[in-house]
Amino acid sequence: MSELKICAVIPVYKHGETVGAVVRALSLMDIPSILVDDGNVGASKEALIAVNQDFPTSTLVSYPVNGGKGFAVCEGLKKAIELGYTHALQIDADGQHDLSNVSFFCKAAKKHPEGLIAGLPTYDISVPKSRERGRLITNFWVMVETLSCTIPDAMCGFRMYPLEKIRSVLNKGFFDYRMGFDIEVLVRLNWAGIKMYFYPVKVIYPEGGISNFRMLQDNLAISKTHTFLFFGMLIRLPRLLWRHFSKR
Ligand SMILES: Nc1nc2c(ncn2[C@@H]2O[C@H](COP(=O)(O)OP(=O)(O)O)[C@@H](O)[C@H]2O)c(=O)[nH]1
Ligand SMILES: [Mg+2]
Structure with a gap:
């Protein structure tokens, strides 16, 4: 592949206050x-419009109704394809991801232009125990759903997508357009045979930070997504088993 054309895709909901610093760091x-933006209102919406005006290279995609994080990421990735980018870095708007990893991820994408470069989160003590537990359960189910250990973490929202390679999976649609999307897209890309490379990324949970993750509803929705993906694995069982054993 010739020179990569990289952009960032940032889903933003209620994080108008923090997104400016992320966009600034990326633009540097x-x-x-x-x-x-899907359904931001008030100060968050105003801040988004202001950030978009301050950075002429940025693009603001807006929808009037909230569709969920997954919906926002999908729309952002489709926009990136439309604008002619080859790769898109998905990153959170609230500053939880350590931006010092960005240049390494860009280098990794140059080395593996057809692969997905994904974050393997490393936490400090600020991580809520409930989120850590959920992550362990998810990562166990992802092993079952892919019949492999190739996805050590499916929940980190810091990752670089090779746009041409993911286009067909993106266009097929998803079961979960909310918080389970990050998991589902990796499982589906694994089924589609996309290679993945994982590298550590520091993730913090700053005190007073806003989270849109709803403990009960989102965990229930993620459980439903795993059930759906489990049956998806069963349908693909012969092919996945063949792939698994032919690699040995
Ligand atoms: N556009 C959009 N972005 C969202 C939505 N939900 C979460 N996000 C964004 O997705 C990223 C992660 O969400 P966050 O609420 O921080 O979840 P957490 O980090 O898992 O607790 C942040 O950039 C949010 O602004 C949503 O419904 N729509
Ligand atoms: Mg967050």
């Missing part, structure tokens, strides 16, 4: 941002 690295 010459990475334009695609901000996806």
Whole structure:
């Protein structure tokens, strides 16, 4: 592949206050941002519009009704394809991801232009125990759903997508357009045979930070997504088993 054309896709909901710093840091690295807003109101909406005006290379994609994080990421990735980018870095708007990893991820994408470069989160003590537990359960089910250990973490929202390679999976649609999307897309890309490379990324949970993750509803929705993906694995069982054993 010739030179990569990289942008960032940032889903933003109620994080208008923090997204400016993320966009600024990315723009200093010459990475334009695609901000996806679905249903932000008030100060958050105003801040988004202001950030988009302050950074001429950024693009703001807006929808009037909230569709969920997954919906926003999908729309951002489709916009990135439309604008001719080859790769998109998905990153959170609230500053939880350590931006010092960005240049390494860009280098990794250059080395593996057809692969997905994904974050393997490393936490400090600020991580809520309930989120850690959920992650362990999810990562166990992802092993079952892919019949492999190739996805050590499916929940980190810091990852670089090779846009041409993911286009067909993206267009097929998803079961979960909310918080389970990050998991589902990796499982589906694994089924589609996309290679994945994992590298550590520091993730913090700053005190007073806003989270849109709803403990009960989102965990229930993620459980439903795993059930759906489990049956998806069963349908693909012969092919996945063949792939598993032919690699040995
Ligand atoms: N556009 C959009 N972005 C969302 C939505 N839900 C979460 N996000 C964004 O997705 C990223 C992660 O969400 P966050 O609420 O921080 O969840 P947490 O980090 O898992 O607790 C942040 O950039 C949010 O602004 C949503 O419904 N729509
Ligand atoms: Mg967050």
